Amino acid sequence: MSHPTNPPTTPAPTPALSAAALRAALGATTPVVAPDDDDYGAARAIEPGGVEQRPAAVVRPADTDAVARAVRLARDAGAEVSVRSGGHSVFGLGSADGALTLDLRGLDGVEIDVGGRTAWAGGGITAGAYSRAAGEHGLATPFGDTGTVGVGGITLGGGVGLLSRSLGMTIDSLLGAEVVTADGEVVRADADHEPDLFWALRGGGGNFGVVTRFRFALHEVSQVVGGVLLMPATPEAVAGVVAAADAAPPGLTMVVMVMPAPPMPMIPADWHGRLVVMANACWSGPLDEADAALAPLRDVAARAGGALLDGLRTAPYPSLLEGGPQGGPVVATGRTFFADGLDEAAATHLLEQLEGSDAMMRAAQLRVLGGAVADVPADATAYAHRAARVIGNVAAVAPDAATAAGYTPWVDALAARLRGADGAYVNFSVDGGLDVARAAYPGATWDRLLDVKRRYDPQNVFRGNVNVPPA
Ligand SMILES: Cc1cc2nc3c(=O)[nH]c(=O)nc-3n(C[C@H](O)[C@H](O)[C@H](O)COP(=O)(O)OP(=O)(O)OC[C@H]3O[C@@H](n4cnc5c(N)ncnc54)[C@H](O)[C@@H]3O)c2cc1C
Known part of the structure; x- marks a missing residue:
């Protein structure tokens, strides 16, 4: 919540992250907004006031493949990837100076399996939109107390809200995820696939990749x-x-x-x-x-x-x-x-x-x-x-x-x-310093998260978070 205000300068993008290079590599179906564009101010805006981050570019992927290509470009350029979902990070994590910001708001689909009591949700949907869709069937997944918060951020951090005591945290209803890892691979993480990654996603924040789809359990709540x-x-x-x-x-x-x-x-x-x-x-x-x-x-x-x-x-x-x-x-x-x-x-x-x-x-x-x-x-x-x-x-x-x-x-x-x-x-938490990370992830939790981070993001491409540094 306490936000240092950054000077209104834009770090020079590496050539690989120039708007022209990104547009050429990502194609017309993936909008790229660069600092010279008229809509750059709106594109980089996030929810908390007082945060003035200036990413090298904001990319708006419409599908998992576009996310994977953008992550590979950023990794090859040695750039940070910042992920913007609902934009409600209380210290403005959804954007970062010089980073390639992935604005996931286009990934807002939700598929509900009423009989199976499960749902797939896009990585950029809000808790409110998801809950309204599930609510039409008398079903719910527990999120927080505010509908405009992104499913992405609240889930990866844990998720406490109005159903916590009855149904647990959001992560307790997470059944699996589709994840673009730091090397641009698309993996499925659940109890049977990449179980360590699945464990780390449930509370470890945005440290381990871009979640393009979440699979949740649904509960009867009408x-x-x-x-x-x-x-x-x-x-x-x-x-x-x-x-x-x-x-x-x-x-x-x-x-x-x-x-x-x-x-x-x-x-x-x-x-x-x-x-x-x-x-x-x-x-x-x-x-x-x-x-x-x-x-x-x-x-x-x-x-x-x-x-x-x-x-x-x-x-x-x-x-x-x-x-x-x-x-x-x-x-x-x-x-x-x-x-x-x-x-x-x-x-x-x-x-x-x-x-x-x-x-x-x-x-x-x-x-x-x-x-x-x-x-x-x-x-x-x-x-x-x-x-x-x-x-x-x-x-x-x-x-x-x-x-x-x-x-x-x-x-x-x-x-x-x-x-x-x-x-x-x-x-x-209002900053992502090491002391906060150590307090959030005590003892054996820290050791296991470090191990997962080293395996899935050894270059710390995803560092705009309460960071678990691989080094
Ligand atoms: C008004 C308000 C009410 C809130 N209420 C609650 C509450 O009731 N309960 C609660 O637990 N928290 C609550 N929070 C805190 C909220 O959960 C966090 O701020 C969360 O990070 C916001 O998620 P977001 O997607 O909206 O934010 P963003 O700023 O878009 O994302 C925050 C960070 O999450 C990560 N991230 C988000 N989506 C993805 C993704 N798909 N893949 C990989 N990484 C991703 C990234 O590191 C990103 O930088 C609230 C915050 C606000 C401002």
Whole structure:
């Protein structure tokens, strides 16, 4: 989230990556956008504000073969390949200075096998588009809480969302992938083919190749009870919601935000700007058991003075992924952490810090895990933090990158105070440094990822990620 702003210069492309050379090699069916082109600004744009990356060229492949040819060209030129899927990397990984950026948004197909409960999804589809297509059959694969996020990035990093406690992380529903490796080969990775690569893809990020197609398990999820319950933020309310989410049956997953209430019409006007707890809940169990499952959450709200908004309702699951951040890119600085829970002392500190900050928007997000996430052994996938009960995130939003950077010490200190367990979750990490990679991939996970990286990408062609360096 904290983004260094790069000088507005474009590194000279190597001759092999000039627009003319790329167009000649890739042919008319694969659009190439170069720095001199009028649409270069739009082509290199990614979701987070304050990121000014200038790739040597943006290539928009329409199929796996075009991806493979582009990767071979980049490799032969000694260039980095950056991969842009949904463009939501919180530190702008979808683009990189001087890189060949592969914009996968054209790979947005989805094929659903209703009877077999599986789906193939293009490497550039969004979680929302996939979920709407699956939802037409009363089926779902768990992604996050925001439909505009790319299936590519969220899956490769792990994927925690509104179905995590009932159905596990996204990677727990990944059955296989079609991958273009660093040498431009197309391989299939699943339990029976390239099993080490398949293991590494499930949490190891974009380190190992370009995934052109994902094969997912589908689960019967049709109507759920979900939405937002908003209450005044007291220490008891913050700690109580986290405890209620942790004690809930696995059919209930909550993403808890603590922040000043935004000036939205559905929130009472006298609460605008005052600290609130916003519990984004999703009950995916039997509908007639929803009220009982949600009762402890509503009890916490009652003890905090009453719900300011009770938007919990029966709705089709995909509708819960709609909405998301509005109003264009924001510049933010943030820090992620793991914790075992959040007691009232920590909640008191959190509220004091949020109250005392002058950032135009500041928030703590607490995702309560456990349930099906914790049922998977830590070494089964490259995401190793199965025992962590809470993934947290502290963020401050600012009008520009320089101002945002000024809040970095604040988010660092607050995250350090709330942190209760080691580790990092790559999808919420704000830089790709070695310390982050080592925190994300502890012990034997790191050793195995290094081994897979050396076998599949010894030149580190794919380094625009929380990088596992082969050397
Ligand atoms: C508003 C918002 C909400 C979010 N909500 C959640 C959430 O609920 N749960 C959660 O777990 N995370 C969430 N995230 C984090 C998100 O999962 C990561 O930022 C993720 O990397 C975004 O993926 P993307 O494809 O949109 O981004 P991109 O910037 O396009 O891609 C990020 C990186 O992923 C890799 N990558 C993407 N696609 C491919 C591919 N097909 N093949 C190879 N590598 C690929 C590349 O390294 C790429 O640079 C959220 C982020 C935002 C901004």
